[in-house]
Amino acid sequence: MSDTTDAPDRARRAFSDHGSFEAAGEGDRYVSTSTAFDGVVTPAAAEDGQLRFDVTVTVPTLGAAATEGVADVVEDGWFDAFERRVVDVGGVTRKSREFDVDVTRHEETVVVETSLVDINERRGVDDAAAVIDFVEGTYVQGIVPGYEYEGPAASLLSKARRQGKSGGVP
Template sequence: MSELLPSDAREAFESHDAYTITDDAATVTTTVFDGEVTVEETEPEWAHSYVVTVTVPTLAAAVADDVGAAVESGWLDTFERRLEDAPKATRASVDLETFDVETRVGEVVVTYAFTSGTPAQAAAIAKAFVEYVEGTYVEGIVPGYDYQPPVSKLLQQAQSGGSDGERGGTPL
């Protein structure tokens, strides 16, 4: 994070092992998908505004096969509805100021914004949001398609049971 960002927020992200700090953001390193957090000072002065952005591939971009328009549309609608529940995945009470799901060419950009007066708790909330998006994406995998990286990597991890090496079923 740059020196222009609030120092207490910068310190909270730097001390958290799930982030790397770039020029103007904290990047979550515990997920396959790109998750980034930016911070701005707000009124009142004791709080900061946190914007969490997660970028994932669309269903059509994640598979080698053709995806029908109805399947893509239904997948995106379900994905978006499930993502609304992200605040319930945290250990804190979070009131979202912004929740947005935007489709761009080949990707879906998910944005959450909230205000917090506790930078360490905000860092944990932001990480939970990014991990929630990734978990929700994996839960919404449509069977029967040949997935490409990075989604195929997520499926392999889910099927093997993670790092312990035990093989399990699909994430569904």
């Protein structure tokens, strides 16, 4: 395997052409521009001409997104449900594949990490974007009613309400 700062040109072109990513800083890291949360994909060469796409999505904990305090039992229940649901990412990708998903809770964030390998760079980028979108959707579905939210969570809830009132589908 090569270093992640040496991703093949075909991966760079696929990210550039995708429209949901932009290059981030030095090296080959791409930030999702279509989600409210921090979604980052790092491509790298893998065996047999394939590419590995390391996907990391960072979301706020429920307590960090709420404007007032959230009881520990509510926070713990929210995290447990989010973790159980977000690991079931396999059905959203173009290529059927197994995922090993790592969900880590920090004081104010939850980090979701997974990787996928594909010979087709465009499908790999599409699937990486689908994983990021799935994490965002799972987060929104798990937001607990009765709290006032701020930041990305508030924006996503507002968008969902507008779409619901207009009968639109995202």
